Amino acid sequence: MSIRLTLGTLAASTLLLGVAAAREPVRDIERADLPGQQVFARQCAPCHGTGPGDDGSPMLPGTAALAAKYEGALPAALELRSDLSAPVLTLFVRRGSGAMPMFRKAELTDAQIEELAAYLAATAALNTPATD
Amino acid sequence: MATPPNMSAADFADGLSAMRSAVGADWVFDQPADLNTYRDFYSVLWGEPEEKVASAAVAPANVEEVQQVVRIANERRIPIYPISTGRNLGYGGSAPVLSGSVVLDLKRMNRVIEVNEDNCSCLVEPGVSFFDMYRHLQESGSKLMMSVPDPGWGSLVGNALDSGGGYTVQGYRGHFEAVCGIEAVMADGELFRTGMGALPGSETWQQYRMGIGPCMDGLFRQSTLGVVTKMGFWMFPRPEAWLSASVSVMRYEDLEELVRIANELEYGNIFNGMPGFSSPVLTQGNPIVMAMVPDAAEMNRMVEESGIPAWSFSPNFYGPEKVIRAQWEYVQSRFAHIPGVRFAEQSFVDLPISAEDMERIHKPRFGIPSLEIFNVGSRGYGDFNPSDGHIWFSAVIPRSGKGIIDANRVMRRECERLGLDLFMFAPAVTCWTRSFVLFAAVPVYKDPARNQHLREAVREIIDICAEHGWGEYRCPPAFMDDVMGAYSFGDHKLRRVNEAIKDALDPNGILSAGRYGVWPKHLREGRGA
Ligand SMILES: Cc1cc2nc3c(=O)[nH]c(=O)nc-3n(C[C@H](O)[C@H](O)[C@H](O)COP(=O)(O)OP(=O)(O)OC[C@H]3O[C@@H](n4cnc5c(N)ncnc54)[C@H](O)[C@@H]3O)c2cc1C
Numbered sequence: 001m002s003i004r005l006t007l008g009t010l011a012a013s014t015l016l017l018g019v020a021a022a023r024e025p026v027r028d029i030e031r032a033d034l035p036g037q038q039v040f041a042r043q044c045a046p047c048h049g050t051g052p053g054d055d056g057s058p059m060l061p062g063t064a065a066l067a068a069k070y071e072g073a074l075p076a077a078l079e080l081r082s083d084l085s086a087p088v089l090t091l092f093v094r095r096g097s098g099a100m101p102m103f104r105k106a107e108l109t110d111a112q113i114e115e116l117a118a119y120l121a122a123t124a125a126l127n128t129p130a131t132d
Numbered sequence: 133m134a135t136p137p138n139m140s141a142a143d144f145a146d147g148l149s150a151m152r153s154a155v156g157a158d159w160v161f162d163q164p165a166d167l168n169t170y171r172d173f174y175s176v177l178w179g180e181p182e183e184k185v186a187s188a189a190v191a192p193a194n195v196e197e198v199q200q201v202v203r204i205a206n207e208r209r210i211p212i213y214p215i216s217t218g219r220n221l222g223y224g225g226s227a228p229v230l231s232g233s234v235v236l237d238l239k240r241m242n243r244v245i246e247v248n249e250d251n252c253s254c255l256v257e258p259g260v261s262f263f264d265m266y267r268h269l270q271e272s273g274s275k276l277m278m279s280v281p282d283p284g285w286g287s288l289v290g291n292a293l294d295s296g297g298g299y300t301v302q303g304y305r306g307h308f309e310a311v312c313g314i315e316a317v318m319a320d321g322e323l324f325r326t327g328m329g330a331l332p333g334s335e336t337w338q339q340y341r342m343g344i345g346p347c348m349d350g351l352f353r354q355s356t357l358g359v360v361t362k363m364g365f366w367m368f369p370r371p372e373a374w375l376s377a378s379v380s381v382m383r384y385e386d387l388e389e390l391v392r393i394a395n396e397l398e399y400g401n402i403f404n405g406m407p408g409f410s411s412p413v414l415t416q417g418n419p420i421v422m423a424m425v426p427d428a429a430e431m432n433r434m435v436e437e438s439g440i441p442a443w444s445f446s447p448n449f450y451g452p453e454k455v456i457r458a459q460w461e462y463v464q465s466r467f468a469h470i471p472g473v474r475f476a477e478q479s480f481v482d483l484p485i486s487a488e489d490m491e492r493i494h495k496p497r498f499g500i501p502s503l504e505i506f507n508v509g510s511r512g513y514g515d516f517n518p519s520d521g522h523i524w525f526s527a528v529i530p531r532s533g534k535g536i537i538d539a540n541r542v543m544r545r546e547c548e549r550l551g552l553d554l555f556m557f558a559p560a561v562t563c564w565t566r567s568f569v570l571f572a573a574v575p576v577y578k579d580p581a582r583n584q585h586l587r588e589a590v591r592e593i594i595d596i597c598a599e600h601g602w603g604e605y606r607c608p609p610a611f612m613d614d615v616m617g618a619y620s621f622g623d624h625k626l627r628r629v630n631e632a633i634k635d636a637l638d639p640n641g642i643l644s645a646g647r648y649g650v651w652p653k654h655l656r657e658g659r660g661a
Contacts, residue, residue, distance in 0.1 A: 042263065046263065046284060046285070046501075046502060046503040046504075047503045047506060052491055053504045053507060054492075054493065054494050054495055054502065054504040056491070056492055057504065057507055060503070060504065060507075061503060061504060061505075061506035061507040062503075062506075064507060094165060094168065094169055095168065096173050098520070099506055099519075099520070099521060101173035101174075101219075101221060101225060102168065102169040102171070102173060103169065104166075104169040104170065104189070104218065104226065104237065104239070105161065105166060105169070105191075106159070106189075106191040106237045106239040106240055107217070107218075107239050
């Protein structure tokens, strides 16, 4: 249940999350036209996408968490990461990480993880790697 | 390989092999790596021998396959635990209540069967997520708005069956309140339809909820009695606009009047959106954790010194601009007699929502699914050290000023005494019309010692709340027996009636054993232990 239930004035409070200090999100990137694009859009982008969050929050939660974790050493947006092979993705997706729970095969198949890996690699290659 | 309680490995293997024939070998999971994905990631029993884990999982694709699986389970007395999208984080995730159950994963059944624009209703399968439904509504150019909880990856069916809530309009945002028509596979494998669905050829399944005789939809809320395979919902016609406002008062003593008038206005349909109640002065330190309510003199002194209001009420209005502005004007007139009262329009949004507004709104208020709430869940707040998840503690308290103050003080005092951390605390949430629900998020760690302490503390809090007449509306599996135990009127008649129904409808006790403290006969004594 959300804090917003009782608070109404969350725009200010979201900024206290500590993500505001992080880099501005990358909003427009070129996306590889591969089957994994739809898988990413549906299964990953709501948390790991490049857009801003609700109520003035600058980043989506997964992107914000990775921005805090890597402090610029790696891109916070998964679509700019060139190091996420299918086995690496499988590890995170099937085991969960931080607050992100595991994904079951009934919701994300092994074949879709392969598609995701191909999509992320191709999309990262299309965009200048973000190293700032 | 884990097996269901009291079942030989050979009998279990035979059952799984029959299930493979029913749904296809790809959709029966019994290997550790797959079973790991059915654990409750926010479990308060994580990594302990008592953690509630599945022995296998089966993912059927349609109703016929569900019926076959249920029949196979019933013949062999294999316990099964249906889930829809299995995203019940904070209340059990996708794990069963009885360890060793086979999870019946309905995620693949993801058809939106009907959206009826004229009737403002829909009929969906259990695997349809809020994201799926939103996409469907967008793609079909629908004029309807659904109500969603904060995390959009759950399902209309699973969320409503656990009695979840959203943010939109009265009658819709308490998600089970908007249910009209259920289809379920019962323990004997037969198909049952509630309401007008029981009358062959009726066109009114999603129009008249009750049909004839006792209203049966309730049999499936937080229950152990069936596998729901279809569910109908009423939907709200997309309004023209939304207005959010606030009424702030400057004295401790004003809360009672604030809540009393707000209630009258809501019950009289003067505003239809979900109201908020808070204390600006007591949330200055941390906007998501309300501090302990001090005595009147102290609170009034804090207000005087800071200029920040003691209490606020935020009405929300959905409708044509002309109408909702008039409603807001009337609302103000009802509070005008309170000395020092302040009124403010917080936000006005025209629908359909513009791209610009989309970046500043709390999406679930508009039936738009998102996962943005996890900004809080994953990153913590202020000094809060991000945890590995959290559970929700959510008790129904009286809808009055006194209800807010009493619940706040008892919870703050007892949590402090017990050393129980809270990273969100709101004593007056209003998803469910006509009640307040106290909400507290308790951080969970992948650390048995900390979690053991958490469990003991939460059990004590459940008892303390019960002494005040406050009962949880929903809870994680580890506390279901305790919470049901608190509803003890008439020597636990509620539980005993539930058990009698259970024995009649599921004599072999195969379905959702232990959910909300209702155990089948053969496990009743030990409560599944
Ligand atoms: C950060 C955070 C915020 C949250 N905010 C909200 C919120 O705003 N509102 C809210 O309501 N919840 C909230 N939750 C709790 C929870 O995540 C949601 O309620 C979620 O929608 C439940 O998961 P689900 O929809 O996948 O249901 P499921 O997990 O599929 O189902 C829940 C339970 O219902 C039963 N069930 C499900 N399907 C069937 C079936 N077909 N037949 C029989 N029994 C069935 C099972 O016992 C199952 O365990 C929040 C959780 C977190 C972590």
